[in-house]
Amino acid sequence: MHISRLALDRYRSWDSCVLDFGPGVTILQGRNGLGKTNLVEAVEVLATGGSHRASSSLPLVKRGERSAVIRANVEDDGRTTTYELTVSARGANRARINGGRSVYMRDILGRIPCVTFSPEDQRLVSGDPAARRGFLNQAGALLDRTYWDVAQRFAHVAQQRGALLRQIAQAGRNGTPMDAALSGLEIWTGQFIEAGVALTRARKALTDRLSGPFADIYARLSNNGGEARLEYAPSFAEVLELDAPEMEISRHFQRIYPGEAARGVNLIGPQRDDVSVLLDGVPAREYASNGEMWTMALALRMALFRAVAEQGTRPVVILDDVFAQLDESRRAQILDFAADQDQVLITVAAASDIPEASGAAVIDVASLLPDTQEGAVQRDTAQEGAAR
Numbered sequence: 591m592h593i594s595r596l597a598l599d600r601y602r603s604w605d606s607c608v609l610d611f612g613p614g615v616t617i618l619q620g621r622n623g624l625g626k627t628n629l630v631e632a633v634e635v636l637a638t639g640g641s642h643r644a645s646s647s648l649p650l651v652k653r654g655e656r657s658a659v660i661r662a663n664v665e666d667d668g669r670t671t672t673y674e675l676t677v678s679a680r681g682a683n684r685a686r687i688n689g690g691r692s693v694y695m696r697d698i699l700g701r702i703p704c705v706t707f708s709p710e711d712q713r714l715v716s717g718d719p720a721a722r723r724g725f726l727n728q729a730g731a732l733l734d735r736t737y738w739d740v741a742q743r744f745a746h747v748a749q750q751r752g753a754l755l756r757q758i759a760q761a762g763r764n765g766t767p768m769d770a771a772l773s774g775l776e777i778w779t780g781q782f783i784e785a786g787v788a789l790t791r792a793r794k795a796l797t798d799r800l801s802g803p804f805a806d807i808y809a810r811l812s813n814n815g816g817e818a819r820l821e822y823a824p825s826f827a828e829v830l831e832l833d834a835p836e837m838e839i840s841r842h843f844q845r846i847y848p849g850e851a852a853r854g855v856n857l858i859g860p861q862r863d864d865v866s867v868l869l870d871g872v873p874a875r876e877y878a879s880n881g882e883m884w885t886m887a888l889a890l891r892m893a894l895f896r897a898v899a900e901q902g903t904r905p906v907v908i909l910d911d912v913f914a915q916l917d918e919s920r921r922a923q924i925l926d927f928a929a930d931q932d933q934v935l936i937t938v939a940a941a942s943d944i945p946e947a948s949g950a951a952v953i954d955v956a957s958l959l960p961d962t963q964e965g966a967v968q969r970d971t972a973q974e975g976a977a978r
């Protein structure tokens with residue numbers, strides 16, 4: 591499977607842009623800030639519904655615009671399919687397949703499997719839990735057809751319950767009556783528990799599915815440098831212990847009610863989940879070296895790749911600006927891995943960062959800029975740089 595054409599409208603820095611790709615390795619080259627990452631990020635968004643760089647749709651849409659469109663032609667087994675996603679700055683995203691009727695974004699998620707490696711990946715191990723939840727959400731979009739709905743439902747209920755808690759906190763401060771809000775809270779708490787338990791179970795299943803490949807791949811990349819493991823650490827820990835955890839979680843909510851009512855926020859629930867990344871049984875973010883954390887992050891992405899590929903289609907691999915950041919041995923590990931894939935899109939800023947990839951096509955990103963004065967200046971600068 592490979593993407594043969596990518597077309598963007600109003601996506602981040604791009605007004606409009608069309609790129610053609612062949613199978614195998616394509617290198618997108620251009621100076622810093624030209625919009626290379628934006629191009630490959632658009633593929634990631636089309637594939638997984640989200641970007642590793644953004645927690646909402648707003649930054650994906652060109653500043654001042656209301657929506658962006660990402661379109662890709664995908665070649666698979668001699669057939670071409672066009673996937674289109676309209677990303678709204680605010681509001682629901684919509685999709686189309688082969689120019690057909692408008693459908694939900696979830697209807698195209700996972701159709702273009704893709705795994706991105708980026709310099710920010712080390713945060714998957716060293717960063718805060720939000721980075722790991724983002725990874726799980728992307729893994730869910732690629733591996734579990736029902737995951738997106740489950741996550742969206744929870745997000746909706748959490749937002750409603752949070753809004754009600756804010757009202758209750760405000761009423762408490764003002765000394766105003768809050769009977770209606772309290773009966774509403776009981777209903778939203780029930781729904782929060784139900785949606786939260788479903789999301790916790792889905793994330794636990796994903797973590798278990800990735801943990802085996804992650805351990806194998808880490809052992810290989812590190813020459814048996816320790817036993818790596820993933821362990822899901824849910825806020826609703828009761829889900830791991832009980833078949834029917836709802837009553838126990840409800841009691842937990844009763845105990846923390848004074849805190850929630852005073853602060854006006856959801857204090858427990860999957861919005862606080864984490865995945866423990868363990869090396870020899872201890873948390874890597876607290877004990878592992880910088881190099882070990884990098885290798886673990888590579889292993890996590892490769893584990894996701896392997897799990898997706900086991901479903902039958904080899905994902906498109908995106909290597910976003912990784913070569914300037916990695917040492918020789920990790921560069922070699924990534925390149926070895928990329929050499930076997932159907933399609934690899936690589937972004938690099940400097941020609942000296944371009945790895946030895948025989949037969950790679952090179953796209954000069956400056957040449958994609960519109961024929962404005964800015965485009966002409968940036969193209970000239972890029973050409974001068976290339977000539978030097």
Ligand SMILES: Nc1ncnc2c1ncn2[C@@H]1O[C@H](COP(=O)(O)OP(=O)(O)OP(=O)(O)O)[C@@H](O)[C@H]1O
Pocket residue numbers: 601602603604620621622623624625626627628629648649650651652653911937938939
């Ligand atoms: N929503 C947006 N609207 C307009 N411009 C944006 C938006 N989001 C990001 N940009 C611009 O896109 C540019 C960055 O693009 P990108 O990250 O793709 O660069 P890059 O070529 O990958 O650079 P580097 O080599 O430094 O990683 C910045 O100039 C940034 O201001």
